[in-house]
Amino acid sequence: MVKGLAPRLRIRAAWRALRSRSIALKLAVRLIVAGVLGLLVARLLNVPQDYWIVIAALLVVQGSVGATLVTGRDRMIGTLFGALAGGLAALLLQPESVEERSLAVILTLAPLAVLAAFRPPMRIAPVTAAIVLLADPSHTHIVESAAFRVLEIFLGTLIGFAVSLFVLPSRAHKQLTLKAAQGLRLMEDLLHRYEDSFGQQPQHSLLDPLHERLRSTLAEVEATVDEVRRERANRMAEAPDPEPLARNLRRLRSDVVFMGRTLVQPMPSPILTRLEPVFEEVAETIRSHLRQAARAYEIAGPPPSLDDVEAALEHFTQTLEQIRHEHLTQPLPTTDLGQIYALPFTLENFRENLRDLDARIAERQSELRTEPDRKPPAEPTGN
Template sequence: MALQGWIGPAGERFAARAAELKLALRVTIAGALAFTVTRAFDLPQGYWAVITAVVVMQASVGGSLKAAIERFTGTLAGALYGGLIAAFVPHDTTTGLAFSIVLALFPLALLAAIKPSFRVAPITSLIMLLPPTGQAAGPLTSAVDRVLEISLGNIVGVVVSLFVLPARAHTLMTEAAANVVALNADLVSAFIDELTAGPKSRASLQKLHPQIRAALKKAEAAAEEAARERRSHLTEAPDPEPLVRTLYRVRHDLVMIGRAASTPLPAPVLKKLEPSLTALHEAMRVLLLDIAEALRNRTQPPDAAAFQAALDHFTTASEALRADAIMRDLPGRTVAQVFALGFAFEQIQKNLDDLLARTRELALNRVSGPGSS
């Protein structure tokens, strides 16, 4: 019984880290496979292939492709340029070697500063000058060996990424998007609490905003990798950009609601609006959580009819309040607050419709390609 109690939490911990465990396994397999291949071909410095296979292994296939391309182009530029410097610039003395290092590094460092995809070029160029093995084999032969070893490591890394527990960037993107939407549901609750009960929810807001920003950045990074997979014809999934754009629009709408909710509603206004506001809050929270679940599972999105009905009820109550005599006795900022709330909820309704459409599109177009998940 005690063992069952221990296995349960342990299993939950492993399940929560499934993506990380898969990545660790892919990295391990890529490194071991690259080592085996370099031994089969008897490469003089095969460890570079092993290092490259590990370096290019990212969380998704698109990320691995990007890392492999950057590693190859940077290595090719560094090996060619560094090999030329080693071949034609004397570096037998300390002074000569120092001059060669400066000559080898500065142009490539400038290139890497302008185009970060070449960031390994200065390192490769420097390696061409420093190791004794490179000098013993000859600079041009060493350059060819380096490119071959790095190419082999890139191939192994991408192949393992494609076929060993593959993680599609679209899947990572939708998971991150689902996290954003679920956090937005908590944010809406915090805003409504501020409107009805005052700033006691300020602490939760201070936690939620950084979490949402981090989740949005994660979704945006995964979308970039998903677009790369799409351009490489590794998937037939829809363009990821509209989903990320919609998430940012919803985020902007929530900021507008947050500004309107920064001050509690006066008691007379709250008495008129609280029933419809509470219903709208509940319907919107349920809708956001259901959208998050649909994104996570890539299933059809929920029906937004309940949210639309609650929004219509709130809009009717707001319009009735604006014509009520009590509004004449309230400060202008309260009147503006009621108008701002109505406008913000109408805006978010439009972008939630767009989010529902994006969710529906993802459900209809399941991720496809080798090893899709």
């Protein structure tokens, strides 16, 4: 039995490791394909500087279709604007000597640099203008060079678009799903650390890395939200509006942090003795809900039940009422009273935000049902 179990566990661990790196592996494949296709197209067309097609194709391909669309759009706009500016400067100034061409570059880059500083899509414009104006006039005319730069960049961008759409396409809303689930699991881990430190100072060496990872994950969620919107605007995905999910994750993180700060403050011994076992029940049910919610959102399953959380919170409220009726809080200073009575408000906010999370999970499940050809991801059973 043990001999048969070990290979299955190794297979499952390997599968999880591959899934956690699937986005990066798919991106690597797309970059290879984009580079090869760019090189083939460049050699087929025999353009003067074929490497620009390859470079453009590689720069455009991003981790998701939505990010590729944004990057490609910005690159095409910036390239076109920079080539037009460089070509116009060449026609007006007619630079021939090295000094004249240098002056033309300076005069052209000055307004483009200011524009790029305030308009991120224009950041490639100064680069394109400089390339156009500094091209060797003995090989090609400056205006002709501008036309070739636009053609090469546009071809490379189109190749990047095609590769992102048809070679192991990675939709932004799928990436958002994975990152949201990761964020929920990090919140569960944080809550577990705070639970272990109830009524005493926690070990910051254990908490700080978790906080940093959670902040980083939620920042990635925010960035992915824009990519999902781009996909939805171009009718490339039927995913629900991602902003409510991002907002809910921000609020849940605030709940975890606020509750943690409240819990780790020292409490009077009689109240600590009464509240600690009850709160452990509350924290365990919330952690279990976060864990189940992460998995449900990941596989587009039904939202977990809130019944256990509701029962634990009711038990906590009753215990707090008993403490008050027994006058255990009367001799306490105001700061300690504020700490104790802040917990119910924090937990009530937590409950409301968990309900909102369940609504987001239900939206995700509804989205899957509207696409009958899609199936939830599953892990291998090892059989």
